[in-house]
Amino acid sequence: MTAPAPPRLSVGVLTADLTRLGAELEPLRRLSVWAHVDVMDGTFCPQLTVGPAVVRAIAATGAAVDAHLMVDEPRRMLPDIVSAGASVVTVHAESTRHLHRTLEELTGLAAAGPAAVLRGVAINPGTPVQAVEPVLELADLVLVLAVNPGWPGQQPAANTRRRVRAVRELAASAGVTVMVGIDGGVTMANAADMAGWGADVIVSGSAIYDGTDPAGNLSRMLERLERTAAPARVTPAPV
Ligand code: DX5
Numbered sequence: 001m002t003a004p005a006p007p008r009l010s011v012g013v014l015t016a017d018l019t020r021l022g023a024e025l026e027p028l029r030r031l032s033v034w035a036h037v038d039v040m041d042g043t044f045c046p047q048l049t050v051g052p053a054v055v056r057a058i059a060a061t062g063a064a065v066d067a068h069l070m071v072d073e074p075r076r077m078l079p080d081i082v083s084a085g086a087s088v089v090t091v092h093a094e095s096t097r098h099l100h101r102t103l104e105e106l107t108g109l110a111a112a113g114p115a116a117v118l119r120g121v122a123i124n125p126g127t128p129v130q131a132v133e134p135v136l137e138l139a140d141l142v143l144v145l146a147v148n149p150g151w152p153g154q155q156p157a158a159n160t161r162r163r164v165r166a167v168r169e170l171a172a173s174a175g176v177t178v179m180v181g182i183d184g185g186v187t188m189a190n191a192a193d194m195a196g197w198g199a200d201v202i203v204s205g206s207a208i209y210d211g212t213d214p215a216g217n218l219s220r221m222l223e224r225l226e227r228t229a230a231p232a233r234v235t236p237a238p239v
């Protein structure tokens, strides 16, 4: 029997040295690791970060951009994010009164573009997992936040493991195949453990870009993810 594939790693880039972002991204591009870009608007969550221009700049380096939109009413931003070249676009269930419509519009934009775009729906640690049930057919990824959005370097919430399992069960009972991801609080110390919770995608930011050795951190993190024999996963699409 072949070993299950390790989860795909998506690296949060906002704690990289932004003055030399091209060089900082090089190890990610070499290893086909996603570049996770936390887009925050200062209202959905407290920080104000970057938007489509930075997504475009990172995509232009050849890195696959995993755009995590922590913004109110993300529909308004979807055309710019998709045309900037994002490979994965994730919106929050809590961020809109029209989640289904938002995912429908994202689906339309993804289908119209020249390159594949994976559609994600995210939930904060305090949101019931059932919030994603109405849009399971419109999503390729359910991103379970292990931290409340806003800051890197937080501890993962204790409910994360059972929420990952609950999303899996929800998708299985709906007869839908969807990837499940975990975002936030993943460190060198807990990565192998968290990989064993059965996620298809693991997001880690400050453990990789910690101001020391991103390339070394990246290979250490990949080694930890590979170390874990995990339950069956959905094979991530090749973006
Ligand atoms: C939550 C963000 C995350 C997170 C990543 O605000 O969505 O992507 O900050 O950073 P670390 O890995 O440091 O928790």
Ligand code: ZN
Pocket: 012, 036, 037, 038, 068, 183, 203
């Ligand atoms: Zn994120």
